Amino acid sequence: MDQDLERAALVALMRRGDRSWPDLTDQIESVGSAREVLDSALDASGQGALFDTGPAVDLEAVADEIAAWEREGMRLVTILDKDYPFYLRLVHQRPPFLFLRGTPIEDEARVAVVGTRTPTPEGVAHARAVAGGLAERGVTVVSGLAAGIDTAAHGATLAVGGRTVAVVGTGLRRAYPAQNAQLQREIAERGLVISQFWPDSPPSKASFPMRNAVMSGYSLATVVIEAAFRSGARMQARLALEHGRRVFLMRSLMTHEWAREYASRPNTTVIDGPEDVFRQLDSLVPSTGELTWA
Structure with missing residues (x-):
């Protein structure tokens, strides 16, 4: 062939x-x-x-x-390629192809850290502590390059010399938000940027929910720091549960009805801080099975 x-x-x-x-x-x-x-x-x-x-x-x-x-530095990986991400391959919303810019990441321990674009100072602090602590423990931190929590998670990971992956809702020739263009370039140089969209695709209402589905499927777990009902982070938590992945919800989210309902489901853990995530890392990584980079 x-x-x-x-x-x-x-x-x-x-x-x-x-x-x-x-x-x-x-x-x-x-x-x-x-x-x-x-x-x-x-x-x-x-x-x-x-x-x-x-x-x-x-x-x-x-x-x-x-x-x-x-x-141009954009590698195309299709569903027929052996190096298509293994865990993403298992979910219904897997895209036919991905564009990758950056360095292959050869581990299966990937945790998404997501949340609102308009976080509180406490939320930013939690995102930095969770992402930085995961990175220091050898876990790849995945997020969506959005303003707010995503930016804090990527930045904290890079600050400690960790591995981070940005799953974006635009083509790789674009950056959204525009102020994160430099951060996107730094992630491509030190980690990996993934897009399921044509290189020149602009942001759209449809692209970000699709991005969240890929981010959930690509990761073994999702940590939600702060999120309203109408948010991509809340949607990703729902998708992660549908995908059979672990979901961690900050206790401050329990003021939201959606979070209390999600907290009652299997595979969901309410956390008070980063240590609650760190204590469960060993249970997140399968001891056997096929692994892949990307």
Whole structure:
């Protein structure tokens, strides 16, 4: 199987825009070849089968475009690639591909630290303490590069020389918010930035919930510092529970009805501070199983 043409076929399928991402991902994984799925789609639409009647889609040109992205420092990893993140592969919302900028991260101990864009000083302090403490213990800290709690988590991790991953809601050629452009560059230099969107994609109402689903699937646990009901952090906590991942909620969140309801579910722990997370780290990391970088 020509991996370059397989990636090109997957990109071509995505650009058709006639299938939902989960459906397309399921079919490609089931068939085991994006080129075969594309061939069937072209044949069904009357455009001519890719292999039988000549290239209705110029896969060589798409492959050249992918190569140009990679020369720019954006590596494309598809659902058919062995280095697609293993834990993300297990969730329904997994995207067909990811763009990666930065250094491969070769551990399975990844914990997301998330929260509001408008935190209290106490919330910022908690985020820094949790993220910094996790990083000092060799855990990769994952967050979404948003203002507020996310920024505090990434910054605290970098400050102690730890590993951090930013899962962003835009393409890799963009930074959101704009004031975090330098932080995004620093994370790419010292950690990893992940996007499931085309390189020039702007932020949108749809992109951030999709980003939260990927962040949850990519991480073994999610720590929510501060979050209102209508927030991506609350949504990520819900998704993490659906994904069978551990969720840690700061006790200050118990003023919210949503947090009290989540706290009653299995796999949820209410914490008073960073030490409550640290004490449970060993139980988060599987002792066996396939591991992957990214």
